[in-house]
Amino acid sequence: MTGAKRRLAAGNRDIDICFWNDAKIEMTQRLCDSLDSRRGPRTPWMFALVFVIVLSPSLVGSQEEPASNRGDAEARRNPGEEKNETLSQAELFRAMSLTSRAFREAAKRIEPSLVTIESYGGVSAVQGRIGGIRSQGEGNTTGVMISPDGFIMTSTFNFIQQPPVISVITSDGRRRFAKLLGRDDTRKICLLKIDNVSDMPVPEMVDESEAEVGQWAMSIGVGYGDTSPALSIGIISAKNRIGGRAIQTDANLSPANYGGPLIDSQGRMLGICVPMNPQSQAIGAGVEWYDSGIGFAIPVANADRLIERLKSGERILPAFLGIQSAANPAGDGLLINRVVPKTAASDAGLKDKDILLEVNGEAVNDMLRLRQILNKFESGDSVELTVLRSESGKQDAVQVKLGVPPLPEGEEEQLEPPKIR
Amino acid sequence: MKQPELSLIYRTLWVIVFAWSSTACTSNAHSQDPGPNSFIQDVIDAAQPKMVKVYGAGAGRVEGFATGILVSDDGKILTSQGVFLDGRQVKVVLADGTQYQATILKRDRVSQVSLLKIQAETPDYFELLSEPVGEKGDWVVALCNSFKVADKDEPVSATLGIISLRTTMEARLTKRDVAYQGELVLIDAITSNPGAAGGAVLTADGQLVGIVGKIINSSETNTRLNYAVPNSVLARFLQGKPDPIVASQPVEVVQQADLGVVLFQFGGRSNPAYVDRVVRGSPAAEAKLKTDDMIVSIDGNKIGSVRDYARVLETLRPDEEVLMIVKRGVEMVRIRITPRAKK
Secondary structure, eight states, X not given: OOOOOOOOOTTOTTOOSTTHHHHHHHHHHHHHHHXXXXXXXXXHHHHHHHHHHHHOGGGTTOOXXXXXXXXXXXXXXXXXXXXXXXXXXXXXXXXXXXXXXXXXHHHHHXXXXXXXXXXXXXXXXXXXXXXXXXXXXXXXXXXXXXXXTSEXXXXXXXXXXXXXXXXXXXXXXXXXXXXXXXXXTTTTEEEEEOSSOOOOOOOOBOOGGGOOTTSXXXXXXXXXXXXXXXXXXXXXXXXXXXXXXXXXXXSOOSTTTTTSEEEOTTSOEEEEEEXXXXXXXXXXXXXXXXXXTOEEEEOOTTOHHHHHHHHTTOEEOBOBOOEEEEEOTTSSSEEEEEEOTTSHHHHTTOOTTXXXXXXXXXXXXXXXXXXXXXXXXXXXXXXXXXXXXXXXXXXXXXXEEOBOOOOOTTOOOOOSOOOOO | OHHHHHHXXXXXXXXXXXXXXXXXXXXXXXXXXXXXXXXXHHHHHHHGGGEEEEEOOOBTTBOSEEEEEEOSTTXXXXXXXXXXXSSSOEEEEOXXXXXXXXXXXXXXXXXXXXXXXXXXXXXXXXOOOSSOOOOTTOEEEXXXXXXXXXXXXXXXXXXXXXXEEEEEOOOEESTTOOOOOSEEEEESSOOOSTTOTTOEEEETTSOEEEEEOOOEEOTTTSSBOOXXXXXXXXXXXXXXXXXXXXXXXXXXXXXXEEOOEEEOOOTTEEOOOBEEEEOTTSHHHHTTOOTTOEEEEEXXXXXXXXXXXXXXXXXXXXXXXXXEEEEETTEEEEXXXXXXXXX
């Protein structure tokens, strides 16, 4: 359940004031009207608010800053004061309506850079389950234009059926064919490119470091098949999830908005919505948590290096070590039950019954911890393992270059979506 | 200047939170003046007497219970369609815990709602406006008895969310049911749970947006939808007017149309609609369709696969020109094509 929808919480410091710019005249009028018709005497508080809205240009467009926190803290310090200033029901409703208005304004800001992704053909969906999940829907999916020259970021989930042909509809209503470039399977994001464009609208982005747990977050996607995107509101639940790759939100995320943006109340992009599950790297993993209040988005505001790699067509794969292990019954570390052949672990000379004590100096005592640590890396990264050798009984430092899972016998790797012609 | 202004705004929010939390425990704290524009707690308080719990027959794993709303002072109740209506009797429990046997006045296969009646006076009921209520982004409260958590006189559960989208969409019901193709109000409060169907979806000032629809899977996303059947559809149903969406659907059997295109077939996969061969003298030949063209859309319908093509072809009528978009190399080509009657 998307439980914590009590969004009018003080924690939401970024209930934004930039939208008041448009709204202030009308809202002032409406507030006055509602007070006139409904309440009789206006409270001094309302006069003050109306005064503030009408007369202060400095309010408009001001950024979040310590001042806002001070204001909030002040309110906390003087709880008695609010009781004297209790708003009428109508005023409370007005305040609530303002948040709805803010959501619409924020959505409007990013809508021009949303694209609708259409795919043609692909692995037949008849089998029902693909990549361990229920099959993808028949509908279109969402992407975000991230550069004026036509690079589009979206989620790998949207191509789970490996369509040989992909087109996108940009916000100007034009349909263009798109090329699938690189993909990052550790983040479930990928890049599309459309050609012969130069002035595509791109969203303003906000870095994860500026985002705060508890602030508003809204997911947007076109997957329900309307020309207008669907919104879902929530908060940022946590940062630095899944090996530091994702921020977590309780806004509803689902195939309707995977590949679409998670935005803040000013319409700035916090990240790309993706299905994720810290327990599994499978392409569809995480979809089982759709609309559950547990969702993840990948921040890309300062991911220039990553984006360059994707532009060059690189495929970034999850790190795979290649051991089957269990907690060491005799003490610290993980007892390696089996070293999988043709993996990073076998290349580095790990042996059955060795005990893995540390990865890059971090102690590992259970598989979950090992997975958490490995989640921080990708295939090709090197880590240092501290291993207690079963043969010699000595502690060794072993350099390991993390790899990919070995392919089953007789199977060839398919990096590219299969081409029909 | 800046700081006092900001503090005022944040104080507003703080007051909201204060009001919210204070009324969460005592339901009548703000009862002195509910007014038409009352706040969430009062919206819920005012709506609870208009909510009913509906119990009927279950079938296998399909639940035999639902939620309903009172829509008249003489015991008329709107609820969803479902197997709970198919048993020998349907039981309705009012908010005060009193029980009644209900009779089914009418059911609508398309909007998937039904109208029940109990022999009781019900002074508290929802007025159905015929104009749509609520726009995208507006806060809504869904009141429903999901998982029949509430029993007897216990109030049904309230969940908060926003309107995600007002749309008409293709969606498919879980097995054995007809497709609902009418207008939907998608919300982001989770209502796709057993027993929630028939619950009320209200705006923050207490107007009825619609009732929670039965559980359906969207064919677009292959996910369960959280949605309301809008008040305007309900009002039409109550007045006995046919849904215009249904009424406008053609009923006569038309002759099958043909374009003279043979598509490329390739086993085991869902293929894009690549043209393998163009029949000589056919509409496709006249429109200069070529081998290796990929059909992107016909008459505004996206053709994602060979299967889509077959489905859309069935909707075409002979001698009615349509716009076809094809991919030729990397170009998008627009073609006007007039189907012929299939021989």
